[in-house]
Amino acid sequence: MKIYKLKTGYTEFLGALLQKGKNVIAPRFAGRTLLFGKIDKAEEAVLPEKYINTVRSAKEFMFPVTEAVVEFSFRNKDVKIHDAHPEEDEKLIVGLRPCDAAAFTITDDIFNYEYKDEFYLTRRRNAALITFACESIDEACFCTSVGLKPDSIQGSDILFKKNSAGTYIAYVNSEKGQKVIDSVKELFEEVIEVVEDIPLYRDLENKMRSPLDTVKIKEWLDKNFESPLWDEYSSRCLGCGSCAYLCPTCHCFDIVDETKYSQGLRRKNWDACQFPLFTLHASGHNPREVQSKRYRQRVMHKFKYYSDRFNKTLCTGCGRCVRSCPVNLDIYQVVSELTKEETA
């Protein structure tokens, strides 16, 4: 891994990338909401020290909210279908946090096993993830509970951290990352000496909510599918789905046709297991007919099922579901309290 010192600030770095004609996606305000979006001027991007995280995660750049997968037309008995193509342009996603970068290494497993979802995988191949270590956290963050840290490099092509002088140090983690550095080489200087470990990141790590014991959580979940606590802890849940939509690792979707006259598109749209229709059979039978079963599915999928199948926890502790839940259902708190109960 090569390490570089950035000779300028964040804005100049983005400016240089834009000048080289790069397609840059960075956190910027859309109204009052901080979201990832394509920027045309470096000044549009919000400085990494000014935010904890974006409202929606970066997942939509691999797995869009809605996308066509097939195009078709029909006129009487004459039906034609075509592939819809994911955009193939290269993207630099800049200013994301370690939890969002790590999320892709988790969802890669689902889109890349057995049947390959080229819509996700094409975008994934064409995107470089340029992460900035966290400089502040809030009470919703819990990445240390799921094996991450405010300065984790997992999933990043480049990770930027500050040294105590406030200079950005770039840790290059892949060939893709190296290419980005090479494209604006004039801004960087290679660092040979050992880089100091910045107390800021360790401080944040220590300030974070005390680590969850994911092994113990899983053991409890293994035994407590039928626990009455599910009703108790989820009784407030409205089934609004915000948690799933904002989550960087949630990946469920629907497939829906849209038509206008004799032309149409078949689309993949985000969906959520928190909605009652998600599992409703045409017969009227619904295996998860009440919200407590749907909430249980969410927690089980994150902390048990995904690790049973892919050996990974389906959560990066980004805290979005905690911040956004209209009834303050806090997944960290729920799993810590559930596992305290000796009902096993």
Added chain:
Amino acid sequence: MNNIYKPYLAKIDEVRQETPDTKTFRLSFTDPEEAEKFSFKAGQFGEYSSFGDGESTFCIASSPTRKGYIECSFKVVGKVTNALKNKDVGDVIGFRGPYGNSFPIEDMRGKNLIFVGGGIGLAPLRSLIWNCLDLRQEFGRITILYGARSVSDLCYKDELKEWEERSDVDFVKTVDPGGETSDWDGKIGFVPTVLKELAPEPENTVAITCGPPIMIKFVLANLSELGFKPEQVVTTLENRMKCGLGKCGRCNVGKTYVCIDGPVFTARELEALPVDF
């Protein structure tokens, strides 16, 4: 690009009205190259589309031993099935598949088979039944128990007659009490009850069952009472599906994806799943 969501185009060559609300399509792929390459196993399913309306999951109801076409039978219940209902011979629909695992036909060789079907649940069994009958000498005794709510709800009526007349098949048909007609010559009673009366020997036998969830539940219980071990009982699970590819998350039961790990499970495998289907 290899687009896993893109269906083949398939032409409807034949339409049969099985019951007042169930139809069978015989389909052939419009692209001869695709038709040539295509193969499947009994128990697998597909995503069938009416373009503009969406996709629906049905098993492949014909036998892999009968080449050049596939058949599906569907009950009209909602949006897509209502759209398909109005299609006719010559119309073109979409098909993705074959998906899922299949019946363990290799393990059934040399054994007695008892098929227990209810309603439209006969569709996947029919694929396996014809598969086995086309290789008749490879299996022991073959018993088929089939029931529906009423006489008019019985699917594949011509084939039922054929099985009834064959000397190498024991065929029993039944309808729910109240569903009989004056000329009904089968049994009257629920499938699980008739199964118990029939009392098949578990020795060297595999039971394969498919039907509405409530029927399957009682059939499994009764087979167990008759001495069948959970390894000897095979069934198919139904969960709402969209992708059929283990991606969309809809058919999850625990870590299992019914669409790629199933839809065929032994009763032993079902015991290990959370009750979430």
